[in-house]
Amino acid sequence: MTDPTDLQAERRRAARALLASPLMTSGNDDFRLVRKHAGELAAWFTQETGWRLVVDTETARLHKTPARLDDATRPARAPRTKVPFTRRRYVVLCLALATLERADAQITLGRLADGVLTAAGDPVLAAAGIEFRMDRREERSDLVAAVRLLLEWGVLHRVAGDEEAYLSEASNDVLYDVRRRVLATLLASTRGPSTIEAVNPDHRLAALTAEVAPDTDELRLRALRHRLTRRLLDDPVVYYAELPEDERAYLVSQRHAITRRITELTGLVAELRSEGIAMADPDDELTDVRMPEQGTDGHATLLVAAHLATADGARTEPQLVELVRQLAVQHRSYWRKTAAEPAAAAELLAQALDRLTALDLITRDGDSVTAKPALVRYALAAPTIRKARSRS
Numbered sequence: 201m202t203d204p205t206d207l208q209a210e211r212r213r214a215a216r217a218l219l220a221s222p223l224m225t226s227g228n229d230d231f232r233l234v235r236k237h238a239g240e241l242a243a244w245f246t247q248e249t250g251w252r253l254v255v256d257t258e259t260a261r262l263h264k265t266p267a268r269l270d271d272a273t274r275p276a277r278a279p280r281t282k283v284p285f286t287r288r289r290y291v292v293l294c295l296a297l298a299t300l301e302r303a304d305a306q307i308t309l310g311r312l313a314d315g316v317l318t319a320a321g322d323p324v325l326a327a328a329g330i331e332f333r334m335d336r337r338e339e340r341s342d343l344v345a346a347v348r349l350l351l352e353w354g355v356l357h358r359v360a361g362d363e364e365a366y367l368s369e370a371s372n373d374v375l376y377d378v379r380r381r382v383l384a385t386l387l388a389s390t391r392g393p394s395t396i397e398a399v400n401p402d403h404r405l406a407a408l409t410a411e412v413a414p415d416t417d418e419l420r421l422r423a424l425r426h427r428l429t430r431r432l433l434d435d436p437v438v439y440y441a442e443l444p445e446d447e448r449a450y451l452v453s454q455r456h457a458i459t460r461r462i463t464e465l466t467g468l469v470a471e472l473r474s475e476g477i478a479m480a481d482p483d484d485e486l487t488d489v490r491m492p493e494q495g496t497d498g499h500a501t502l503l504v505a506a507h508l509a510t511a512d513g514a515r516t517e518p519q520l521v522e523l524v525r526q527l528a529v530q531h532r533s534y535w536r537k538t539a540a541e542p543a544a545a546a547e548l549l550a551q552a553l554d555r556l557t558a559l560d561l562i563t564r565d566g567d568s569v570t571a572k573p574a575l576v577r578y579a580l581a582a583p584t585i586r587k588a589r590s591r592s
Contacts, residue, residue: 211237215244215465218253219433219486222262225354225382234260244465249433250411250426254385259354261385265409267430269402273558274488278345279352285345291330293346295319297386300350300378306359309366309374313343337367347376354382424450429458432479433466436487436559437574439476451477475573489558491578496535501552502578503527508562508571509579517549517567524549 214237217230224231234241235255242253245262252263275284276293285293299315300307313334320332334340344363350356361374387393389408396407414420428451431438440448451458455477459470468479468486481487492502507523508515524545528535538544553569556562561575 207237211240212465212467215241216467216486218260218262219466222264222388223353223382223385224260225379226258227354231260248425248429248461250423251430256381258379258381259385261388263388264434265388265390265411265430267427267434269405269409271435273554273560276349279348283345286342288330288332289342289345291320291325292316292332292342293349295332296343296346296350297355297383300355300383303378305378305380307376307378309343309347309361309363309376310370312347312376313340313370316343334370340367340370351376353386355379355386421450425454425458428454429462432458432462432477433468436489436561437476437478437572439560439573441475473573478574489555491555491559491561496539497548497551499531499535500524500527500539500548501555504549504552505556505561505575505578508556508569509575509577511571514568514570517553517569520553520569521545521549524552 210233214230214233217228218224218234218241221228224234228234238253238255238260242255245251245253249264251265254261254263276290277284278289295316296312298319299312303311303315317332317334320330325331332339332342334343344367347356347363351358355378357377357379359375359377361372363374365372366374390411391408393404393408396404398404398407411423414423424447428438428447438451440452443451455470455472459472459477459479462468462479463470466479466486467483468481471478471480484490490498491505492498504520504524507520522545528539528545528548532540539548553562553564556575557564561572561578563570563572
């Protein structure tokens, strides 16, 4: 008989794996555990978040609905370079998916490029100022970034060839298997996009994720619990001041019960403060943005955070650029050599502010930067120097 403690540890590992990879294929090391505990996990996510979990022999898909549709701090990133996707790359990704939907069981990168170019001829894209050609390496890199993301997700499986050769010369082709089961699970929405008549992107996104409005007190409370649990699982910090009145009142009264259930399933630990709640991961695994982080970029971010945490009011970006220049001189023995170059300070600061914004630790208004309450944890206290006691 399996020890109940072992079963709980397995479920926790499976839940954490799903939160880290909501789309999981059989090649994932934790896929077996997800399949084994699929019933319990599906019941928990349905009850606590309203997210649907579908598991079959090849895939596990947690259909997550974001708590906030206006959060731009978590872009798709190129798997190798980690560069955020541009608007063009998002469009290429969507056109590639549309091409794969109609493709055979196998496809070459060249045929995929042809399909994207054909779809890109849509007058709506032209009217939006989006044009595609595959004549230059820089243009082909957008398609390659999208393809490598699909490889990472498991939608495609490389059979022969390499994308680097295609980047150098379009005649160098690559062959892929199209994994239709994985492709079919990608879209996480409450309705089909073709059923939405709205043209405005924000309105279309809202319609894609809209849920049935609750019409009883019990359903309204359940919807509140779902929205708040989603935010606690997805967001670095949930600030009471940023919640609507009904969500704030519900979270204040139910915070211990909600956070306890999250901790039991995932192992995340609740930090309850007067300003809000953060679910911290002792293992530092369930995050795509780490703080602090090693290296020049990580150290610069930490020092900028410490400065803002102890600052009296907002700071402007020019002030912070000057701060980073001074820090580059002060830490030149430890930072990479290029950090002392004239343009490096602005780049280091931009990366630091992007990271702090993604972690919901600062607000930015134009070139003004203000610390949020959770940033205080990174304040560095002045060292205390004590006199040594004299010996008689």
